Amino acid sequence: MKRYLWFVIPALGLAGVVLGYLLFNLSDTLVYYRTPTEVRREVAADPQARLRLGGQVQVGSLVAGGGRVAFVIADETSDIPVEHTGTPPQLFQEGGGVVVEGTWDGTVFRSDVMIIKHDEQYRTEDGEIYTPPTDAP
Amino acid sequence: MRRKAWLDFAAGALLAGALVAGLAVPPERNMGDLARIMFVHVPAAWLAYLAFGVTLVGSVGYLATGRMKWDRLAAGSAEVGVYFNGLTIALGMIWGKSTWGVWWTWDARLVLTAIMFFVYLGYLGLRRGIADPVARARRSAWLGVLGAVQIPIVHFSVVWWRGLHQPPSVIRPGGVQMDNEFRIALAIAVLAFTFVYAALLRRHMENALAEEALAARLASEEVEVAGAAITAPRYGEVD
Known part of the structure; x- marks a missing residue:
């Protein structure tokens, strides 16, 4: 139909592949630090x-x-x-x-x-009891 | 123009309120006064998400209807979104230097936020590069749809991959990890930033409409552009 689609279809495919690669393959190496x-x-x-x-x-x-x-x-x-x-x-x-x-x-x-x-907790100094984060994946 | 000036005044008044609220809350127990940067960094990040989400809506609207008002919405929102995205990075760097000890590090959230910034700069660049309004609207609409894929990836990057950047405190599974004082100040700041976004978006869309009208007039009439009366001097014709 339009020549432009020849660019759009591969671009969508490439974006999908890159996204899939990021999500499923690099999960182990993308971590910033080791425990x-x-x-x-x-x-x-x-x-x-x-x-x-x-x-x-x-x-x-x-x-x-x-x-x-x-x-x-x-x-x-x-x-x-x-x-x-x-x-x-x-x-x-x-x-x-x-x-x-x-x-x-x-x-x-x-x-x-x-x-x-620092973690995602924001507490005032006289605030609630501090609970350490437990969601280290 | 004056008829909608209330939006600008509301944005200004809310910003002043957010400033007072942000300075009035007690210091955070670990970060002290440094935690106050949250009240500008977090709303800037959310408004960047919102702006690029509106760009997605405008892009889909244009592709579905072919009407230029959707294109103006998408483009204007991307322009304002780039402000907020850049602001997020700049404020985040200041916060990072003062709390983490570094301006920048190759953490997934930081890198993805920077990529989002450059993708939408590319979106604006693409628009500059196409003269035909219909082709410009259609092509940038596709990029507006593709670019929006990044919004959930950037937001959940801190959950999916273990990084330096702290995970979300508000938009997260489970409860909000923030004391009430901080929640209230953050809510006011988010409201203020939303009004600033709306006011800026309106200006950008008005500008886009004026530019379209100018382009249409230049195309239809023989209008001399500024500077047309001046001719370039020719080399070797000095008399």
Whole structure:
């Protein structure tokens, strides 16, 4: 009918394929960070390979000094000790979410990049009881 | 023009109200005063969704009826949507730097929001590139339909893929994860932004109508465009 349809039909097909690929194939690799459980289970110890690790900073685990901080990142089932070089961002705190980037040698995660992750809860300081997020997929 | 000035005044008054509400709520327990950026970042993002949704409606309307008013609606809404989409990214970067510690990172939500911005910039570019109004309306309508596929993908990207950006607090399965003070201030801000969107959309559609009238007049009459009296100097003809 119209020459233009020769463009529209393949474009729709291409968009569908790209969308399907994104939704079904990349789901595992599109994650921004790995949880401690995943790192302990799936990631081979390699001081060269960089990856991101994310979770909650375990309360009571934080030790700071000499341009470094050491703490433990935990999820529901596992935890990993982290040694971070550099000054943490302003909102870094025990019990808060954090994503660190660095290497995993099997015992300690050494990071030099730290990003704070905050959850979808917005609470006033005297507000309701804080419930930690449970929907980490 | 004056007859609809109430929309502009309502948008201005609501923006002032949203400013007061946004500054009056108590600080957030983790982010403190930084959480107030939510009252502009979140409405900007939602209005970008709404604007591109209206572009979808206008595009489908044009393809179904062939009437130019639907094309004006689609195009005007995309123009305003690009404002809000850009605003979302700019405010998000400021918020990201102050809370996460980085201006930008390759998180799925961030990347997809930027792609949406560029797709709709491309939509506006496509419109600029086609002189024939009917071909322009038809082709951009197809892009307006295709582009709208991104709206749910951008919104649910934070649910589908584990990322840095926090998941939705309001439009989500389960309850709203926000204290009442924040909900009220956010609601006022969303209302204000919606009025700003409506006021801007009306201006853009009026402009589009005026441009169509100008193009029709230029095509029908021998009207000299501005600058037609000036001829370019010719090289080598200095006397």
